[in-house]
Amino acid sequence: MNKILDIKKHITDLKDKLNEHNHSYYVLDSPIISDSEYDLLLRELESLEKKHPEFASSDSPTQRVGATPLDAFQRIDHRIPMLSLENAMNDEEIHAFYERVVKRLETSKDLTFIAEPKLDGIGVELVYENGTFQYGLTRGDGISGEDITQNLKTIRSIPLKLRTNKIKAPELLEVRGEVFIMIDDFKKLNQERSKKEESLFANPRNAAAGSLRQLDPKITATRPLSINCYECGEIVGTSFKNHIDFLHALKSWGFPVNSNIQKVSNPEQLVKYHQDLESKRNTLGYEIDGSVFKVDSIEQRNILGLRSRSPRWAAAGKFKAQQSTTIIKDIVASVGRTGAITPVASLEPVSVGGVIVTNATLHNQDEINKKDVRVGDTVIVQRAGDVIPEIVKVIIEKRPKGLSRYILPTDCPSCNQKVKKEDSEAVLRCFNYDCPKQIKGRIIHFASKNALDIDGLGEKIVNQLVDKDMVQTVDDIFKLKLDDIASLDRMAEKSATNLINSINDSKHTTFARFVYALGIRNVGYHLSKVFQETFQNDIQKFISADYDSLESIDEVGPIVAETIREFWGKNENVNIVLSCFRNGLEIKTTDEKRTNKLDNKVIVFTGSLTQFTRQEAREIVESNGGKVSSSISKKTSYLVSGEKSGSKLDKAKKLNVTILSETELLKLIQ
Numbered sequence: 001m002n003k004i005l006d007i008k009k010h011i012t013d014l015k016d017k018l019n020e021h022n023h024s025y026y027v028l029d030s031p032i033i034s035d036s037e038y039d040l041l042l043r044e045l046e047s048l049e050k051k052h053p054e055f056a057s058s059d060s061p062t063q064r065v066g067a068t069p070l071d072a073f074q075r076i077d078h079r080i081p082m083l084s085l086e087n088a089m090n091d092e093e094i095h096a097f098y099e100r101v102v103k104r105l106e107t108s109k110d111l112t113f114i115a116e117p118k119l120d121g122i123g124v125e126l127v128y129e130n131g132t133f134q135y136g137l138t139r140g141d142g143i144s145g146e147d148i149t150q151n152l153k154t155i156r157s158i159p160l161k162l163r164t165n166k167i168k169a170p171e172l173l174e175v176r177g178e179v180f181i182m183i184d185d186f187k188k189l190n191q192e193r194s195k196k197e198e199s200l201f202a203n204p205r206n207a208a209a210g211s212l213r214q215l216d217p218k219i220t221a222t223r224p225l226s227i228n229c230y231e232c233g234e235i236v237g238t239s240f241k242n243h244i245d246f247l248h249a250l251k252s253w254g255f256p257v258n259s260n261i262q263k264v265s266n267p268e269q270l271v272k273y274h275q276d277l278e279s280k281r282n283t284l285g286y287e288i289d290g291s292v293f294k295v296d297s298i299e300q301r302n303i304l305g306l307r308s309r310s311p312r313w314a315a316a317g318k319f320k321a322q323q324s325t326t327i328i329k330d331i332v333a334s335v336g337r338t339g340a341i342t343p344v345a346s347l348e349p350v351s352v353g354g355v356i357v358t359n360a361t362l363h364n365q366d367e368i369n370k371k372d373v374r375v376g377d378t379v380i381v382q383r384a385g386d387v388i389p390e391i392v393k394v395i396i397e398k399r400p401k402g403l404s405r406y407i408l409p410t411d412c413p414s415c416n417q418k419v420k421k422e423d424s425e426a427v428l429r430c431f432n433y434d435c436p437k438q439i440k441g442r443i444i445h446f447a448s449k450n451a452l453d454i455d456g457l458g459e460k461i462v463n464q465l466v467d468k469d470m471v472q473t474v475d476d477i478f479k480l481k482l483d484d485i486a487s488l489d490r491m492a493e494k495s496a497t498n499l500i501n502s503i504n505d506s507k508h509t510t511f512a513r514f515v516y517a518l519g520i521r522n523v524g525y526h527l528s529k530v531f532q533e534t535f536q537n538d539i540q541k542f543i544s545a546d547y548d549s550l551e552s553i554d555e556v557g558p559i560v561a562e563t564i565r566e567f568w569g570k571n572e573n574v575n576i577v578l579s580c581f582r583n584g585l586e587i588k589t590t591d592e593k594r595t596n597k598l599d600n601k602v603i604v605f606t607g608s609l610t611q612f613t614r615q616e617a618r619e620i621v622e623s624n625g626g627k628v629s630s631s632i633s634k635k636t637s638y639l640v641s642g643e644k645s646g647s648k649l650d651k652a653k654k655l656n657v658t659i660l661s662e663t664e665l666l667k668l669i670q
Contacts, residue, residue, distance in 0.1 A: 007048065011055045014045040015161075018061040022156050023163065023254050059132045059161035063153065069216035073146035077614035078125060079174060079234040079607070080630055082139045084309050085292065085316040091271045094293070097315040098267040101295060104304055104312065108266075111300065114243050115273040116261045118290040118316050119228055120205050121180030122212055124152065126229075131162040131169030138212065142309075143614060151212050154221040155179065159254035166252045167238075174233030175255060181208050182286050185224035203355045204287050226286070229255040231294075234606070239647050242296045260284070263296065274317040281319065289353075291317040302651070306630050321382035322353035323392060328377050331362065331406050335414045337441025338521045341428040343368060343408055345379075345391060352383050360389040364426045365408050372396075374403040414438070433572065439473075440466050442519050446474040450525045451517030452506040456499040464488045474517070475576045477503060478583035507584045511537040514587065518577070521563045530555055537587050539577065543568050597668050598626030602635050604657075606649055607642030611662040624669045632657060640665050 018041055024032050042061060049056040056062075088094045102108045123139035136152035137145030152158055162169045181189070181204040189207060190200045201207035211223035229250050240246045244263060251257050260277065264270050274291045281288060295301050295313035304312040330346040343362040350357055360381055362368050371394060373379065378398040379391045412419050412430035414437035419428045430438065443462045447454035454477070465471040470484055480503065486496040509517075516528040523531075534553055535541040550561035567573055603621050605614065605628070612620065617640070618628045632639065632651045639652040639659050652659055660668070 007052055008055050011045065011048050011052065014041060014048070015057075015060050018042060018045065019059075019159065019161060019163075019254075022061060023159065057132075061160070063160065069218075070150070071215070073148060073213075073215075075140065075144045076135070076137055076147050077144045078137065078140075078142070079614070081614075082123060082125060082142045082145070082176065082233070083306065083311055083630070084142065085314055086307075086310045088293075088315045088317045091274075094270050094274060094315070094317050095267045097293065098270060101304065101313065105300060110297065112263055112265045112296045113270060113293045114247070114261060114296050115264050115270065116230060116258055116292050116294075117277060117284070117288040118292045119178040119180050119258075120287040120289045121178040122205070122209050124148070124177055124179055124212075124227070125233060126152065126158065126175045126177065128162060128169070128173040128175070130171060131164060133158070133160045143618070148212050150217040151214060151220040152179075154217055155225045155227055157227055157256045163252065163254040167249050169237075169253070170235050171237035173235055175229050175250065176231040176233060177227045177229035177255070179208050179212060179225055179227050180204060180286055181211075181224055182226060184285065185226075189224060227256055228258045230258065230292075235647060236607075239298075239650075241298055243294055243298065243301075244296055264293075270317075278319050288319075290319050293317065302631055302633065305633055323380050323382040324350045324352045324357075325378060325395070326350035326357075326381055328373065328375055328379060328391075331368075331373070331375055333409055333413050335412060335430060335435060335437035335441075337438055337445050337519055339412075339430040339432075339435065339438055341408060341412070341419055341430060343406070345373065347379075347381065350381060352381055352389065355383065357381055357383070357389045360391050362391065365428070366426050368406055368408075372405075374399070374406055376400055376403045412437075433570075434472075436466065443471060443474055443477065445519045446477065446517045447506075448517075451513055452509055453513075454499075454506045455502040456495065457502065461485075461488065461491075461499070473572075473576050473579075475579035475583060478507065478580060478585065504584075508586050508588060511535070511539065511587050514539070514580075514585070515542070518567075518573075520567045522560045523564065527555060527560070539581075539587065543574060543577070596625055598624040601626040601637040602629050603627070603638045603640060603665075604629050604632055604636050604648060604652075605640045605642065609640075609642040609662060611666070620665070620669065638665070 018038070021033055021038055021041075045060065046062050049060065049062055086097070088097050102111065105111065125137045125139070125145065127134045127136065133153070135147055135149040136158075138148055139145055153160065162173075183204060186201070186204040186207055193200055201210065207223070208225060211220050211225055214220045230247070232246055240249065247257055247261065262273055264273055270293055277288070277291050293315050295304065301311070301313040306312060327348045328345050329348060332344050332346060334342050334344050336342060343364070345360045345362055347358055347360060362371075362373060371391065373391060373394055376399075378395045380393050380395065381389055382392050383389050408419075408428055410419060411417065412432065412435060415430065415432050415435040417430055417432040417435065419430050421428050432438070440459075440462050443457075443466065444459055446452060447457040447462070457477070462471070465480075465488070468488075470480065471477060480500070482496055482500050485491060485499050486493055488496075511532040512525065512528040515523065515531055516525045530553065531542055535545070545564075547561050547565050550556055550564055551558055598621055601621075603626050605617055609617060621628050626637075629636065632648050632655065634655060636652065636655070636657045639648060639657050640662060641649055641659055642662065649659070
């Protein structure tokens with residue numbers, strides 16, 4: 001018996017020792033032992049755990065790599081949504097952010113901000129229970145993310161078990177951070193890939209994203225991923241008055257926290273931090289695309305609250321776009337899914353802010369004329385918002401003699417039909433509904449993430465389906481058979497089966513997704529949700545709506561009303577929609593259960609829900625007239641409390657907010 005206990009203690013000691021060495025090496029950057037000594041300890045632990053599997057645990061350093069490859073990533077809801085940040089594009093907007101905060105708080109007394117670099121990486125969430133890492137998610141759409149636990153475990157700087165020698169581990173802890181690759185590590189990674197004649201990554205962010213998306217964690221383990229942690233989600237079992245205290249706790253628990261964090265208290269200091277950070281941007285060793293400012297006081301954060309997509313207590317200061325000089329090789333007219341003819345400049349490849357740029361949009365003929373862009377010109381290129389490449393200006397003094405002005409073609413480059421400009425638009429359009437480029441564009445859009453989200457139906461597959469005349473309109477997707485897809489180039493039977501399953505799954509969708517998928521000009525996803533509410537999930541009502549009734553809807557102006565009527569005025573569009581329904585499309589609806597019980601009610605959820613997911617909970621509330629918020633305030637009507645409820649429950653009690661169980665919420669709408 002004593003021998004068994006001795007073995008168990010030795011295994012525990014080895015795990016603690018290895019975790020301590022991991023922290024020293026990967027977080028503190030000050031190794032205590034050599035790599036060979038570390039490997040000997042790890043092998044000893046592996047051997048003991050193999051002989052005594054009853055003493056193995058998920059927080060063991062041996063569990064970082066070795067899981068079986070996945071077939072697909074599962075989606076899990078975030079307990080608290082991972083919201084975006086409002087952008088401040090210049091010094092004036094940083095000042096304006098500060099003034100908005102002061103105005104809402106009605107004071108600048110005791111107001112301080114935590115300023116930090118905005119890393120250009122991949123946002124993730126790490127979930128711990130009683131100090132042990134349970135699972136990790138991508139940010140996803142902010143409401144739910146993909147479970148990438150096995151891949152995150154391969155990142156040595158992520159603690160599998162929290163260090164608790166100074167601060168006790170909470171019952172539940174959600175830590176948010178950014179996974180990235182150091183610039184020197186990125187260069188080495190691409191050098192290794194070049195030697196193996198593998199395709200090179202365009203930039204560190206793409207490399208990090210691709211590494212986290214690997215279904216086989218052994219591949220992820222070969223990638224030099226790092227992480228910085230900077231924010232919390234749900235916490236149960238402890239609380240913090242200030243964000244800076246939470247950051248200190250993160251460091252104490254063993255998480256890597258950025259060293260360039262500062263406390264600032266007025267708009268001049270915010271701007272100075274932003275400017276100083278931008279000036280040393282290229283010396284940090286990792287890529288950043290701005291600064292982040294967060295109100296330090298948690299109490300003040302709660303007063304400020306949230307918008308639907310971003311917190312009022314934080315903002316992202318954006319850097320000026322990085323620029324480079326290159327030469328225009330050609331200008332090519334591309335055709336979009338709505339027939340818009342867009343000129344695209346083909347460029348000599350150039351690195352702009354760490355990204356190789358080969359193309360830049362020129363928008364329309366007016367833009368070409370205004371900038372006087374010609375093939376052969378030397379131009380300054382930047383990535384607008386550090387994302388979309390655009391031509392800033394032509395360097396006229398470098399222009400060779402004899403360059404001709406560029407004029408967009410009068411015929412569509414895809415179908416050779418005449419193109420024309422509508423009075424209200426600056427763009428040329430092809431109005432041939434059967435234009436091959438438009439057909440492919442409509443189908444790609446129909447299958448896209450915010451539309452029917454048909455996994456596996458990308459551009460290459462769509463090109464084959466259209467070119468082989470298997471698909472010409474979006475409803476043809478629902479008519480495809482397994483043999484049709486299996487006959488495509490490089491399409492294995494398993495991939496074909498997966499695609500058929502994705503198509504079948506997509507038939508059960510919402511009104512908003514389906515309307516957005518149809519690709520009606522000027523109708524985005526938000527407006528599709530407005531129509532879902534207005535027409536109560538009845539597609540026939542939407543088809544029949546006249547111009548006046550459309551224009552009377554909030555957020556619908558005369559141009560949108562006109563394009564919708566034009567769309568439904570074409571019989572082929574109506575027939576396509578009806579064909580979709582004949583081939584199995586179903587609109588998911590909760591209208592039969594709708595009441596007005598939650599009208600004007602603000603509802604907050606906390607803890608782990610057992611009867612529905614967070615997204616389902618949101619849909620239940622919104623479909624019955626209510627609004628979901630992420631934070632408790634005086635405006636909160638109900639707090640729905642699940643298992644392991646956190647600090648929101650305490651705050652709700654202090655504010656006398658009515659607390660409901662999931663069952664009680666459902667009773668309210670019956």
